[in-house]
Amino acid sequence: MSPETTDLPLTLSADHYHRPAPEIPGAIALIEDAQVGVNLAMLQTGALQIAIDSQAVKPGDKLLVFIDEQLVLVSLVERPCNGEPIVRNIPAKCVPDGIISLSYRVNVEQSAPLKVLVKTELPGGVDPKPEAPGHFLLTPPQLTPTTLDGGQAETVRIAPYPGMRHNDVVMLKCGNWTLPHNVTAHEVGQPLTFTLSPEMVASNGDGAIVLYYTISDAVGNRATDHSLGLAVMIQTGSATPVAPTVSGVDQQNALYLSQLGSQTVTVSLDTRAFTAGDRFTLVWSGVDRTGGIKLFTQEQILERQTTLEFSVANNTIQELAGGSARLFFTRTDAKGGEQQLPSREILIVGNTRRVSATEASPQQAPGEFAAGGS
Incomplete structure (x- = not known):
């Protein structure tokens, strides 16, 4: 079935628009060079959902939806709208990447256009080793030396990455600090530079991070995983910090959920240098793959053991799939004095959701069909 055509011009002056612009539910607002943005997730159902003002629309009216000057959807109104927006689905294959102009007609009445930035390419591209810790194409941060004493500022560099674009947001994780950087137009294709102040380094305390x-990116797409990691030791004194031991963690500071299964994780602390009656609190600060913070604490009082063992529940680990956890102990002695012991940071490697090549297409509304054939 082919849509009917009209002899009306597709581009009108603002004075000739008789209907408001369409809306896109869930679109990203405040996009540079466009009014709204559309990302990959919004198209993974197989269609882009739009909402059309139903004022003065009645059963039997014909809706024609355009992207730029291309007719992409024809739909008949089959029932009264009762003031509710008219929701329709444009097939994803009809929605190109880039800046597009989305508009519609109700019979012969033309809407104002909506300027949309569509971007379905993910920052970093497709990870060739998705089961490894970190995105294989996002190289580790560069820092020399990798043992820091907190006595001076340190410079971290991040190499250009596949799909690098203006207005990408790169977030560098450094222990308990997260440093954001908005990529400018002239930085695209160039290394990015971050500065770690002495205060940032020292505030993490001794230990491994x-x-x-x-x-x-600008429309809310995320790289499918964080970058590869760089192990750094913070040592403000002469003694090498002794970090907690975490069961199941390999030499790359990675904990694989596939190997963990349904088991708990054990965090061990050597207590031979401490005194019976000391109170130890495990502080487990997790960051999930979206940047959400998950905090967990557990406390024990030392009796005569040479090692204290703390158990972290499996669901506490699972919710950090694709993220990381920084952990340390605080010691409180009999007089109430507190001491933070050396920390450790681990990467949680799990089966986070990956981009699917095909998704089920949504049902079209009654009387609705895509224009332009296959």
Whole structure:
């Protein structure tokens, strides 16, 4: 079935628009060079949903939806709208990447256009090793040396990455600090530079951290995983910090959920240098793949053991799939004095949702069909 055509011009002056612009539910607002943005997730159902003002629309009216000057959807109104927006689905295959102009007609009445930035390419591209810790194409942050004393500022560099674009947001994770950077137009294709102040380094306390970064773009697409990590030791004194031991963690500071299964994780602390009656609190600060913070604490009082063991529940680990966890102990002695012990950071490697090549297409509304054939 082919849509009927009209002899009306597709481009009108603002004075000739008789209907308001369409809306896109869930679209990203405040997009540079466009009014709204559309990302990959919004098209993964197989269609882009739009909402049309139903004022003065009645059963039997014909809706024609255009992208730029291309007719992409024809739909008949089959029932009274009762003031509710008219929701329709444009097939995803009809929605190109880039800046598009979305408009519609109700019979012969033309709407104002909606300027939309469509971007379905993910920052970093497709990870060739999705089961490994970190996105294989997002190289580790660069820092020399990798043992820091907190005595001076440190410079971290991040190499250009596949799909790098203006207005990407790169978030560098450094222990308990997260440093955001908005990519400018002249930085595209160039290394990015971050500065770690002495205060940032020292505030993490002694111990091991993993530097890594995440990337999102202007319309809310995220890289499928964080970058590869760089192990860094913070040592403000002469003694090498002794970090907690975490069961199941390999030499790359990675904990694989596929190997963990339904087991708990054990965090062990050597207590031979401490005194019976000391109170130890495990602080487990997790970051999930979207940047959400998950905090967990557990407390024990030392009796005569040479090692204290703390158990972290499996669901606490699972909710950090694709993220990381920084953990340390605080010690409180009999007089109430507190001491933060050396920290450790681990990467949680799990089966986070990956981009699917095909998704089920939504049902079209009655009387609705896509224009332009296959």
